[in-house]
Each structure stands twice: as C-alpha cells, then as structure tokens.
Amino acid sequence: MSLEVPDTTETDEVPERTPDELAALLGDLVIDRDDHLNAPGFVIRPDAVQETLSRLKQEAGYDHLSLVTAQEYENRYESIYHLKKFDDPTQEVSVVVPADKDRPVSESGEAVFRTADWHEREAYDLIGIEYDDHPDLRRILLPETWQGHPLSMDYDKDRPQIATLPEHANPLADHHRDAESDTMFLNIGPHHPATHGVLHLKTILDGEQVIDVEPDIGYLHRCEEQMAQSGTYRHQIMPYPDRWDYISAGLLNEWAYARAAEDLADIDVPEYAQVIRTMGAEMCRIAAHMLALATFALDVNGDFTATFMYAINDRERVQDLLEDLTGQRLMFNYFRLGGVVWDLPEPREEFFSKTRDFLDQLPGSVEEYHDLVTANEIFQMRTIDTGILPPAVAKDYGATGPVARGSGIDYDLRRDDPYGYYDELDWDVVTEDGCDNYSRLLVRMREVEESAKIIEQCVDLLEDWPEDERTIQANVPRTLRPDDDTEIYRAVEAAKGELGIYMRADGTDKPARFKIRSPCFSNLQTLPEMANGEYIPDVIAALGSLDIVLGEVDR
Amino acid sequence: MGTVQLFPEFVSETLGLSGVLGDVVGSLVAAAVVGNIVLAFTGVAGPWAKRKITAAFTDRIAVDRIGPFGLLIIPAAAVQLLAKELIVPEGVDRPTWDLAPLVLPASALLGFSVIPMGRLGPVNLQIADPEVGLALVFAFASIASISLVMAGYASNNKYSMLGGLRAVAQNLAYEIPLIVTAMSVVIFAGTLQTSGIVAAQSDVLFSVGGFDVPTWYAFVNPFAFVLFLTANMAEIGRNPFDIPEAPTEIVAGYQTEYSSAYFVLFYLGEFVHIFLGGAILAVTFLGGASGPGPESIGFIWFVVKLWGFFLFTQWARSALPRVRIDQLIEIGWKGMLVLSFANLVLTAVIVGVIA
Numbered sequence: 001m002s003l004e005v006p007d008t009t010e011t012d013e014v015p016e017r018t019p020d021e022l023a024a025l026l027g028d029l030v031i032d033r034d035d036h037l038n039a040p041g042f043v044i045r046p047d048a049v050q051e052t053l054s055r056l057k058q059e060a061g062y063d064h065l066s067l068v069t070a071q072e073y074e075n076r077y078e079s080i081y082h083l084k085k086f087d088d089p090t091q092e093v094s095v096v097v098p099a100d101k102d103r104p105v106s107e108s109g110e111a112v113f114r115t116a117d118w119h120e121r122e123a124y125d126l127i128g129i130e131y132d133d134h135p136d137l138r139r140i141l142l143p144e145t146w147q148g149h150p151l152s153m154d155y156d157k158d159r160p161q162i163a164t165l166p167e168h169a170n171p172l173a174d175h176h177r178d179a180e181s182d183t184m185f186l187n188i189g190p191h192h193p194a195t196h197g198v199l200h201l202k203t204i205l206d207g208e209q210v211i212d213v214e215p216d217i218g219y220l221h222r223c224e225e226q227m228a229q230s231g232t233y234r235h236q237i238m239p240y241p242d243r244w245d246y247i248s249a250g251l252l253n254e255w256a257y258a259r260a261a262e263d264l265a266d267i268d269v270p271e272y273a274q275v276i277r278t279m280g281a282e283m284c285r286i287a288a289h290m291l292a293l294a295t296f297a298l299d300v301n302g303d304f305t306a307t308f309m310y311a312i313n314d315r316e317r318v319q320d321l322l323e324d325l326t327g328q329r330l331m332f333n334y335f336r337l338g339g340v341v342w343d344l345p346e347p348r349e350e351f352f353s354k355t356r357d358f359l360d361q362l363p364g365s366v367e368e369y370h371d372l373v374t375a376n377e378i379f380q381m382r383t384i385d386t387g388i389l390p391p392a393v394a395k396d397y398g399a400t401g402p403v404a405r406g407s408g409i410d411y412d413l414r415r416d417d418p419y420g421y422y423d424e425l426d427w428d429v430v431t432e433d434g435c436d437n438y439s440r441l442l443v444r445m446r447e448v449e450e451s452a453k454i455i456e457q458c459v460d461l462l463e464d465w466p467e468d469e470r471t472i473q474a475n476v477p478r479t480l481r482p483d484d485d486t487e488i489y490r491a492v493e494a495a496k497g498e499l500g501i502y503m504r505a506d507g508t509d510k511p512a513r514f515k516i517r518s519p520c521f522s523n524l525q526t527l528p529e530m531a532n533g534e535y536i537p538d539v540i541a542a543l544g545s546l547d548i549v550l551g552e553v554d555r
Numbered sequence: 556m557g558t559v560q561l562f563p564e565f566v567s568e569t570l571g572l573s574g575v576l577g578d579v580v581g582s583l584v585a586a587a588v589v590g591n592i593v594l595a596f597t598g599v600a601g602p603w604a605k606r607k608i609t610a611a612f613t614d615r616i617a618v619d620r621i622g623p624f625g626l627l628i629i630p631a632a633a634v635q636l637l638a639k640e641l642i643v644p645e646g647v648d649r650p651t652w653d654l655a656p657l658v659l660p661a662s663a664l665l666g667f668s669v670i671p672m673g674r675l676g677p678v679n680l681q682i683a684d685p686e687v688g689l690a691l692v693f694a695f696a697s698i699a700s701i702s703l704v705m706a707g708y709a710s711n712n713k714y715s716m717l718g719g720l721r722a723v724a725q726n727l728a729y730e731i732p733l734i735v736t737a738m739s740v741v742i743f744a745g746t747l748q749t750s751g752i753v754a755a756q757s758d759v760l761f762s763v764g765g766f767d768v769p770t771w772y773a774f775v776n777p778f779a780f781v782l783f784l785t786a787n788m789a790e791i792g793r794n795p796f797d798i799p800e801a802p803t804e805i806v807a808g809y810q811t812e813y814s815s816a817y818f819v820l821f822y823l824g825e826f827v828h829i830f831l832g833g834a835i836l837a838v839t840f841l842g843g844a845s846g847p848g849p850e851s852i853g854f855i856w857f858v859v860k861l862w863g864f865f866l867f868t869q870w871a872r873s874a875l876p877r878v879r880i881d882q883l884i885e886i887g888w889k890g891m892l893v894l895s896f897a898n899l900v901l902t903a904v905i906v907g908v909i910a
Contacts, residue, residue: 186714208717302803306612382882
C-alpha cells in the first residue's frame with residue numbers, strides 16, 4: 001500500500017515525500033518495509049528509534065507522534081510509532097520497531113517526542129516491552145504490584161493478583177519528607193471534588209504554589225482494548241466506544257471505530273447515512289462542550305454556580321434530540337459498519353422542528369454564557385494567562401482538539417483529514433492564540449456555534465432528501481473477515497481531540513490487535529507543563545480546561 | 556441615649572425583679588430570646604432557604620417533597636445531621652479539635668448582644684448598649700478566625716491546614732479595610748455606640764415627591780457602603796471570597812475532617828456570621844431597624860434587612876467566580892486598604908469642614 005493521494009487544496013503547501021524518498025532519508029536504519037493501509041511502514045533497528053524519529057521529525061516534517069502501538073507476535077514483539085504532520089495529517093508514516101521475543105527491548109522515543117513517555121509506559125505495562133533510555137519506565141494503568149502484562153501472549157489471567165496493602169507505595173513515605181526543604185506533599189484525589197472522575201495528582205507544594213504535579217491514572221482502567229479484541233468486527237465492538245468518553249460524546253467515539261473498520265474492510269457508507277452521522281456527531285460535540293463549560297465553571301466559580309445548571313439545561317436539550325435519534329441518552333450504539341442502525345425518527349417533521357428550535361435558542365444561550373462567564377472580570381483574572389501551554393510544547397505532547405486549538409494550532413481532522421460529510425459543508429475551524437485556560441474555554445464555546453452551523457446544514461439536506469434514496473446502511477456481509485496481516489490506523493476529531501483506532505486483522509472475524517489512541521490521554525500529559533509554578537486553584541482550573549474524561553484516559 | 560429601655564431591663568421590670576437578681580434574670584432571658592431568634596433564622600436558612608434561593612438562581616426546584624414548600628426538611632435535616640456518626644480522625648489535636656466548632660458560633664452569637672434589632676411592640680430588642688458597641692462587635696466577630704485556625708491546625712489534614720492558613724490571611728487582609736471603613740461612619744455619627752449610630756441615621760437627607768430619603772449612611776456615602784459590603788463578604792468568607800473552604804480546590808478547607816454535630820456547629824457558625832455581617836451592615840449603613848411605619852414594627856424591618864443581605868450573599872455565590880488566594884490578598888492590601896483610608900480621610904475632611 002502506498003500513501004493516499006491528498007486531494008484537498010490545503011495540503012499543497014506541505015511538501016510530501018514519497019515512500020522511496022523517506023526510505024532514502026532513513027538509509028540503513030531501515031531493515032524492512034511493513035506498509036499499513038493508511039501509511040508506509042518502515043521496520044527499523046530497535047536501537048535506532050531516536051535517530052529515525054528525529055530524522056523524520058526534523059527533516060521530513062512529521063511533527064506529530066499520534067500513537068505508539070505495542071503488540072506481540074508469535075515470534076517477536078513490535079512497537080509502532082504512528083507519525084503525522086500537524087499541517088497535514090493525511091501524510092502519515094509508521095515506524096515499526098521489532099523487539100526480541102525473549103528479551104523485548106527497544107530504544108525509547110521519548111527524547112524526540114515527549115508524548116512517547118506515557119505511551120511507552122502503557123506499552124510496557126500492558127504488553128511488556130522495555131524501552132531503553134526511557135526516563136521513568138514503570139506501570140501507568142495497572143497497580144505497581146501487578147504480576148505479568150495482560151495483553152502479552154503468555155499472560156495467565158487465572159493467576160490471582162495477590163498484593164497486600166503494605167506492598168503499595170505509601171504516598172506519605174519518608175522520601176517526601178525533606179527536612180531541608182519547605183515543600184509539602186499533597187494528594188489531590190483520587191477522591192477530590194475537582195478531579196472529574198478518579199484521577200490522582202501527586203502534588204508537591206511550596207506554600208500554595210505547585211512545585212511539581214504528577215498525574216496518576218488507571219483507576220478506571222477496564223481493558224477496553226482487550227474487550228474489543230474479543231468481539232467481532234461486525235456487531236460486537238460498536239457498543240464499547242460509547243464507554244470511552246462517556247460524556248455524551250458517544251457517536252464521535254463510534255465514528256472512530258466505524259471509520260477504521262470501514263477502511264479496513266473496504267466498506268462504502270451511503271451519503272444519506274454520512275449526513276445523519278455528521279449531524280448526530282455534532283450534536284454530541286455540543287453536549288460534550290456544554291458539559292466542559294459547566295464543569296469548568298464549577299472549578300472556577302465554586303459548586304453552586306448558576307452556569308453549571310444553565311449549561312446542563314442546554315445539554316439536556318441536545319440529549320433529548322439524541323434520544324429521539326438513537327433511542328438512547330448516553331450509550332447510543334447507533335452507528336453500524338456501513339451506516340447507521342435506523343433512519344430519523346418518525347414523524348420526521350417533528351424531529352426537524354425540534355432540532356431547529358434548539359438551534360434557534362442556542363445563540364441566546366451562548367450569549368448568556370459570554371455575559372455570565374467569559375465577560376466576568378473576576379473570571380478573566382482567574383483564567384487569562386494561567387495554565388499556559390505554548391504551541392511547541394502542545395505539539396511535543398501530541399495535544400489535540402480544543403487544547404491544541406486553544407494554543408493556536410490550526411489542526412482539526414474534520415477539515416484536514418476529511419471524513420463523513422464535513423468537506424461538503426460550510427464551517428470554520430476555531431483557534432485562539434492565548435494558550436491559556438481562557439482560550440481553551442473560548443475555543444469550546446465557539447465550536448458549539450460551528451457545530452450548530454453544521455447541524456443546521458445537515459437538517460436542510462435531510463429535509464429535502466428524496467424518499468427513495470434514503471439508504472441508511474450499505475450492504476455489509478454478516479461476518480467480516482479482513483485480509484490476514486492488514487493493519488490500519490485511522491483517527492477522527494472527537495470532542496476532546498484526535499481519537500484514533502489501530503487495528504490489525506489476522507483473517508478471523510475479530511481484530512488481532514485493537515489499540516485506542518485517546519485524546520485525553522495525551523492531553524492530560526501536558527498538565528505538569530501548565531501547572532508547575534502556579535497556585536493550587538490554577539492547577540484545578542488547568543485540569544478543568546483540559547476537559548479530560550477518565551473513562552477515555554484509562555480505557 | 557439613656558431614654559431607651561434595653562431588653563433585659565424590660566424583662567426584669569415586667570417580672571417585677573430588681574437589683575442583681577433582676578439584672579441576671581433579665582439578661583439571661585433576653586440573651587435566650589435573642590439567641591433563639593438568630594438560631595431560628597439559621598435553622599430556616601441552612602436546610603431550607605439557602606437551597607430554595609440557590610435553586611431559584613440556577614433554574615431548579617430544590618426541596619419540595621416534605622411539608623408545604625418543603626419546609627419540613629428543616630426538622631428532617633436536623634435529625635439527619637445529628638444522627639450521623641461523629642468521626643474523629645486519628646491524630647487530631649484534642650481538645651483544640653473539639654473546641655473549634657464551639658468557638659465559631661459562639662463568637663457570632665456574642666456579636667448580636669450589642670446589635671439594636673429594633674422594637675417589636677413595647678420591647679426594644681437590644682441586650683446591651685455599651686459606649687464602645689461597634690468596636691465590641693468587630694472584636695467578637697474576629698474571634699471567628701481563631702476558630703478556623705484551630706480547626707485547620709488540629710485536624711491533622713493538609714487541606715484543613717491550607718484552609719486555616721487561607722482564613723488567617725484573608726481575615727488580616729480584610730478586617731482592616733472593614734474597620735477603617737466603619738470608622739468613617741463613626742466620624743459621621745460621632746459615637747461608637749450602636750444605638751447612637753442608628754439614631755444618627757434618622758434625619759431626612761432629602762425629599763423626593765413627598766417621600767423622605769433618610770440619612771442612612773448608604774445614601775450619604777455610597778462609596779463607603781460598597782467598600783464595606785465587599786470587605787464584609789470577605790470577612791464572612793462568601794463568594795467571591797469563599798477561599799478558606801473553596802470546595803473544588805481544597806475539598807472543604809478547615810472543616811474537611813468534621814462530621815455530624817461538629818459539622819453542624821461549623822455550618823451554624825457560618826450562617827450566624829452571615830447574619831451578623833448583615834446586622835453590622837444594617838446598623839452602620841442601613842439605618843438599623845428604621846423603615847416606613849411606626850417605630851414599634853422596627854424589628855420587622857431589621858429582619859428584612861438581614862435576609863436581604865443573606866439573599867445578596869447567595870446571589871453572589873450563584874453568579875460570581877472565586878478569586879485566587881494571591882489575588883484576594885492583593886485586592887485586600889493593595890486595593891481595599893488604600894481605598895478605605897482614602898475614604899476615611901475624605902470623610903474626616905468633609906465632616907471637619909462642613910459640619
């Protein structure tokens with residue numbers, strides 16, 4: 001397989017290298033080719049990861065390490081570094097790093113891309129590959145006392161995990177008590193009003209100022225990847241994505257799986273279904289951003305703020321529309337490979353008018369939020385110039401979505417790597433240059449308006465759609481068995497950023513490897529960059545502005 | 556001012572007692588009545604009014620299941636809160652930890668002893684009227700910070716500690732502007748006696764269409780009123796200055812480790828402090844118990860002003876973001892302090908030159 005030929009006008013600016021040019025660039029670092037459906041793949045020497053990544057980043061412009069996938073084969077281990085360009089995400093390349101079956105070690109890419117830190121820790125945790133030169137290689141999702149690596153082949157799942165409480169690291173252990181210094185160690189979470197789920201921040205304070213903060217995740221880990229690997233492509237995987245980012249962003253998540261699986265199995269989606277998908281996805285985005293606004297107000301204003309209830313009210317209206325559309329309020333399970341499960345609810349007129357009512361009142365609501373929240377001087381005092389995330393740092397950490405766009409990075413997969421019906425519609429990508437908590441909030445609020453524009457155009461299209469052309473699903477075989485040894489990595493723009501799925505087919509009806517690229521996982525990694533040196537309230541605000549969902553971070 | 560009969564004197568006279576016995580019995584009865592009035596306000600405010608008011612601001616309904624308008628939630632909540640287990644964490648510093656929840660409501664209730672709450676029929680609801688009344692009430696109210704520090708320090712919890720430290724920093728930063736602004740009122744009134752300050756606000760400032768606008772200091776010096784109101788919000792720790800407990804930042808600050816009856820005492824203390832803040836505001840700027848109608852219903856006006864202030868605090872809580880600790884200190888020391896002294900000097904000059 002070769003690179004897709006980009007056909008959009010924006011991509012002209014970014015010079016694209018052919019696979020052969022890339023091979024020439026990498027020279028003798030490459031030992032083999034292992035192309036994926038989405039990108040050329042180069043198998044490189046396990047001790048040349050940094051050299052390879054840095055050449056691709058510096059000289060070929062692949063500045064976005066989207067995901068690190070690790071997996072085990074019968075005869076080897078393998079880490080795949082999925083690289084993209086922030087300027088043109090359709091230009092992709094996969095760096096495949098094999099590792100020895102008996103002693104799986106390869107070089108860490110952390111020195112080139114900071115985001116590799118957490119991704120490689122996860123690979124170590126779940127698969128068991130060790131990364132040389134990694135600054136802090138320890139488990140990330142599972143407890144530090146865990147025995148074995150659950151996604152490796154020889155993992156014995158029946159072996160009881162016996163770890164007594166004293167074996168766990170004590171956060172109050174002596175090494176935090178430094179007689180010389182004035183610092184104080186503070187556990188924020190896992191049970192704390194502002195951690196948006198079960199997140200644990202190990203914080204070191206000097207008075208009220210934060211010297212260091214380290215997120216400790218994994219409390220909500222459910223091994224979603226393993227669950228997807230034991231489900232069939234056609235029917236059994238689709239319900240799971242709803243449970244990653246469960247803040248009503250379900251359809252956006254479902255689309256990530258649908259897009260990857262449809263490209264893997266070469267399924268075309270009827271245009272009518274694409275319009276419905278686009279409309280539903282943008283409704284989910286509004287619901288998710290409303291909740292982000294609501295909880296951010298909770299973090300900054302205090303827990304009896306009117307903004308919270310107002311935003312929840314608006315979210316409720318979208319939620320009603322989604323309920324009409326999908327029959328569900330949270331776990332939609334509405335997409336099918338090749339389309340959606342059913343057509344718009346009857347009577348269609350009622351659904352359309354309800355949707356239009358919502359769209360009509362939305363500008364008023366947004367105006368009210370601007371009056372109540374963003375125009376408030378105390379709010380501006382609290383959020384402007386706090387939680388600074390410079391664009392270069394954001395890219396280094398693989399931050400995407402509103403977090404990246406709040407730092408002025410003009411990156412949105414809906415436009416840059418078009419799918420669904422987005423490229424047929426008239427809307428804009430929102431960016432703000434402030435790089436602070438305020439900008440990230442503003443991006444979300446403006447994106448709500450853009451989403452409303454998209455929904456309105458979809459409703460217009462759907463209203464006039466001829467009755468005999470309303471095909472909601474393509475003809476898809478009951479059982480899908482993609483070709484053996486085909487691999488694909490595909491991403492969509494979910495509410496929090498780039499949500500990607502990597503799948504490897506082995507000729508059966510279930511994926512041999514299913515890897516989720518969670519935007520929250522990468523975004524949360526930037527927290528120490530924003531928080532160090534700030535006050536506790538700013539850390540809380542920065543965390544709120546990242547808008548993480550722990551269900552997606554931990555999967 | 557000796558013409559007005561105070562509440563304890565009224566009681567002893569009605570009972571026909573005199574001398575020391577009359578003083579003691581009269582004071583006890585009067586204190587019990589005033590204390591219970593304030594506690595009753597708190598009882599209504601805490602479990603019911605606060606919920607209803609916040610709900611009205613945030614598009615909700617709140618308690619409406621038990622009794623008319625959900626009013627029976629008050630006894631239900633009382634039973635529920637007191638029936639909870641009192642959890643004493645390991646390593647707390649007793650008896651400091653036990654005393655802190657008593658000091659907070661006590662300090663606020665003491666403050667009410669010198670507040671002229673106005674007349675209800677023949678009764679003048681004021682327990683004592685010393686020469687230094689206003690200074691005394693500030694002194695009583697300030698004891699509250701000691702309670703918060705005690706709780707923060709004794710709880711053996713880092714969040715409590717942070718909350719206690721924040722409380723001290725906040726009180727230091729705002730007590731001074733508060734008192735300096737109150738002094739400008741004293742310059743106007745020429746007395747520290749609370750009844751005297753109220754009496755000085757009973758003249759007519761000007762008349763609009765037959766309606767007399769009184770010389771309440773809120774009308775005479777609106778600038779000082781706004782300053783005082785802001786400092787007062789910080790003093791009682793309400794939004795946007797609720798940082799000693801700031802739930803989304805430091806869990807619940809100094810009261811993190813308190814449960815059951817101790818928690819109730821803290822909660823109670825906070826509410827009594829809100830009402831005391833309202834009472835001080837009413838006395839110094841809103842003409843105390845004065846209002847339209849005969850003097851004998853003054854108490855009703857006083858209650859209206861107290862609840863008006865309470866409503867204001869809840870409104871602020873629903874609408875305003877919370878400032879950060881360093882911003883709070885900055886506003887206090889660099890802003891409020893300067894403004895309050897400017898106000899004081901200006902007032903002194905105006906009063907000295909004109910009056």
